[in-house]
Structure formats: C-alpha cells, structure tokens
Amino acid sequence: MTRNTLSGGGRLARRSSALRVAAAIVVGLGGWGSGAASGQIPDVGVIRITESDGRFRTSAPLTREDPYWFQFDTLVDPRKPDRGTRGRVAEQLVYEIISGMTGPGDGPAKAEQAARELVAFVPERPAAHYNLACVLASRGKINEALDAYEKAIALGWRHERHTSMDGSLDPLRSHPRFAALTERMTRLVAEEAVTPRPIRTDAWQTAVGDLEREAPAILARHHVPGASIALVSDGRVVWTGAFGRKDERSDERLSMGTLFRVDGPARLLTAIVAMQLHERQAWSLDDPLSKWTSALRFGSLDFARDVTIRRALNHTAGLAARRLTEPAEGVDDEINRTIVLDPSRVGVKYTWAPEAYLAVGRAVEKALANPDTADQRESDEFDGYFGERVRAGVLTPLRMNATRTGYVTRERFDVATGHSEYGTPYLAAMEPRKPASPIFTTAGDLGLLLEFMLGSHADGVRPVLTIESIASMHAPGLEHPALAGWHFGLGIEVRETEFGRCAQVSSVRQGVGCLMRWYPDSKCGVVILFNADTGLPAAERLANLSLGGI
Secondary structure, eight states: EEEOOOOOOOOEEEEEEESOOOOOGGGOOOOGGGSOOOOOSSSOEEEEEOSSSOOOOOOOOOOSSSEEEEEOOOOOOOTTTGGTTOOOOHHHHHHHHHHHSSTTTHHHHHHHHHHHHHHHHHOOOOOHHHHHHHHHTTTTOOOHHHHHHHHHHHOOOOOOHHHHHHHGGGGTTTTTTHHHHHHHHHHHHHHSSSOOOOOOOOHHHHHHHHHHHHHHHHHHHHHHEEEEEEEEEEEEEEEEEEEBBOOSSSOOOOTTTTTTTESSHHHHHHHHHHHHHTTTTTTOTTSBBBHHHHOOOSSSSHHHHHHHHHHTTTTTSSEOOOSSSOTTTTTTTTHHEEEEEOGGTTTTTTTTTTTTOOOOOHHHHHHOOOTTTOOOBOSOOOOOOHHHHHIIIIIITTTTTTBBBBBTTTTOOBBBBBOOOOOOBBBBOOOOOTTOOEEEOHHHHHHHHHHHHTTTOOTTTOOOSSSHHHHHTTOOOSSSSTOOOOOOOOEEEEEEEEEEEEEEEEEETEEEEEEEEETTTTTEEEEEEEESSTTHHHHHHHHHHHHHHH
C-alpha cells in the first residue's frame, strides 16, 4: 500500500505502509484554484475545497487545521439513496482506512470495515477493490485478498508499477494465484495500450463518425461522466461535439457551451502573453524574473540572474513546489509559500513547476502596470492587468468569446462539475483572480487557440504572434524526466515521433482536465475536455482515434 497525505499546501505526498488514496483529491495552491466554493448546497455528497489559514501542515486524516481541507457534504441524493445513506462520501471511508491501518489496537479491524463499506459504496470502482485487497492481505486473509485483487483487475485496475511497489501486498506475492493475476494485468495493459499509427489522411467526417460511435464506451470504461471535443483538420476547426453529462448527480447533458475550469491552457496563454511582450521589446525572455517581480526572494544575486523568464516557462529555472510543514521564516507572500529555489537545477535539470507561471504572471503585471494607477484592477471578467492582456492580446483577436479569466459563478454560467477517482463531485473555487490562474473555457474556444498554434487564422482574425515566435515555443528544451521522449517548450510539451513533431498541453485538477494535441507538420489537432480525475487515459485514446499518431 501507499499512503497519500496532504502536505505542502495541498499536494499529496506518498508514504509507505498505508493505503493508496485516490489521486483525485489533489487540491490547488493559491492562484491555482484555492478558495471557498460557491453555489447551492448539493443534494449528494461532494468534496468541498476550502481555503483555511494558509499554514503548511501534514495530517492524516485531514482536519480543518490543514491549509486546504476537504469538507464533505453528505446529503443523500434521492435518486441514489443507496449511495448516501451512511452520510458519507467515498473519500471519507478512504481516510478511515488510512487511520485504521496506521492506528493502534483495533485500528486494522476498523480499516477492514471501512474498506468493505467502500466497496459496497462504489462497487464499480477498481481502486475500492484494490484497497480492500491491501487491507485483507495485511490482515492475513489471503484468499479474500486475492478475490478482491482479481475483482479490481476485472474492473480496470492497471497500475503495474504501483502494484509492484506496494508493500501491503507482500503477503500475497509468493502465492501462485497472485502471480497469475499480475501476469493477466500486465497482458491487459499491453492489449489495451494505445497503438501508434500513421496520422489520419481520410476525410475528417470519417473521424467524427468514429468518435460518435466509440467515445461513449471509452468514457464509460474510464468512469468519465462527460467530454467536450473540438477537431482541427487542415488548420481549421471542422467539428465540435459533446458527450455525456456535466454532473454525475443529474441527467443534464454537456453542451458545447459548457465551461470547463482548466489550468494547462492557462499556462499556454501565459506563455503567449510573455512572447507578445518579447516581440514588442517590452522585455526579453532572457531577462531575470527578479527584474520584473519581487515575488521571488533570492538568496544569491548571481542565482537571481540565472532564473529567467524563458527558464520559468520551460521548467528549467530551478523552481519547484515547496513542501514544508511550516512556512519559511518571514515569508508571507503566496508565491514564496509555494515555491523553493534550487540553484543546482537552473538551466540543467527539468523540474515540473507550474507555480513558476504565477511568478511570470506577476512579472507580466509589472511590465504592463501603469504607474499612475493601482497595481491591481479587478472586475467581473478580468484578474488585473494580466487578465486584461490575455483578453485584449489573445482571446478577443482569436474570437475566443466564451473563455473567462476571472469571476465565474454556477448561477450565471453553465459549468462542468469535476469528479474524483471514486466519482465524488467536487465543488471547486469559481474565482481565479490571480495572474496565470485557471481559466474557464470550452473545447470550441481552445480549438481556435489550437488553430493559432498551427499558424492558421480564420478570415478577419489577426495573428497574435509571428510564425517565428510560434516556432520558438515549439522548440524542445530538456527532456521530461517522467515521460520518455517528451520535452518542454514554452508552455508546450513537444515530442519528435515517426509521424512528425507532436505538441500537446495536458492537465487534470480537481476532477476537470484537458488534452490539447496537435501535429504542426500535418496541420491537425484535437481538444478534449473532460470532467473526471480518471479522464486523461480516455482522452489519450480519443486523441489517437481522431488523429492517429501516438
């Protein structure tokens, strides 16, 4: 088993000797999506993400003293009374399992009870059966544990690496049945893997037919309530479509106007705005960040000169998420509470640090600020100068009219609800008010952004960057350490494939995610927005189905 506990302001850090908690429960930091939820009280259990006092602690199970704690609203859904009668949501049971397995006395027995309740609560979820197998194995109930493990695999458990490292399954490893089941899982992983194939050259209408026929089953297999898709062919958006529901609690269908709250495209917009300022000679990408913002405090001026805008955008600036049990002394700024600086990694090692985009956003604010006015301006639509620049410099000229960078409420807008690995709805913050915060957007709008990244423009749409700047954004930097073959450009993942260069932007956060993938040489691409933490594998398969390629 592994244990995921909340640490460092909302990130899940893995520890040994406890249960795997769904990756679905990752929460954001400051400008990346924290804040009290808004909207009416739900009629079914949800995860409500609430910002507390900003202090950094580690605790399992979570308490209201944690910087970002989960409030579980557990009113019963009248349409599904069997899924709420105990007044719980699945994640509460997971935390009870963790507490029991790490607790004294009758803790393990209570963990087993919670694990069995979890399986009864969400019987269709493979992680529930896997967790039960872990608990039973640790309690010496070998045959029952093997039954639960087999059920997890039958329902879709495919985490080979996790299973191979999980110490809680050690009592099963010498059993022939465990070996046979694990071999079956390995075989299924190979059989179900997305098979690379040539880029599609048939009519785009044929690809649409394939999507309409196969997308519902792919989404259902990965427990994704719904998805919104835009297809780009020959550099133009040729089709948009929506599948499934926007909320597990209702039968309301997704529409092409439904907004998804995503942060991957927000980082791409940040990179585009940074490139625009570079083209205007308002700054240089090789300027130190410290020239434009005091948001980062550097212990060495020499080091400060090396932390450039370009390196922040391609994740080679030596910035990484902070994991502290208490804030650093004297640090009261949001960014410094979430980022640490490692001089040994500057320019030579890739470190995934989306928080670095917060610092770039602050720098954009400084570069655009009018000294005769306040440093920040806010309205219903814009988050200060940064939001205004995004709208004026990107959204308006590209006709991305549905996209919102600022205040959004469920009462005013049609917003997709995110869902955890166990199917629990999230009630996430609706007010991204800081530079480079997540945006609310549609697949159709991101399709227009993808047109731009392919160097295409509809009639009357003016380019917002030169072709040379777009090409420089696709220039690969250091290789991604966790994704073989992938490099990071400026806000974009880039990979050389046998089918030509492939670029993509992907993210999953608080049950909502996106995959934008395009092939610049072939002028084709696809945008897939989805509303479940389990949605990225489904999006990968849908991208391959619609485009070919990897």
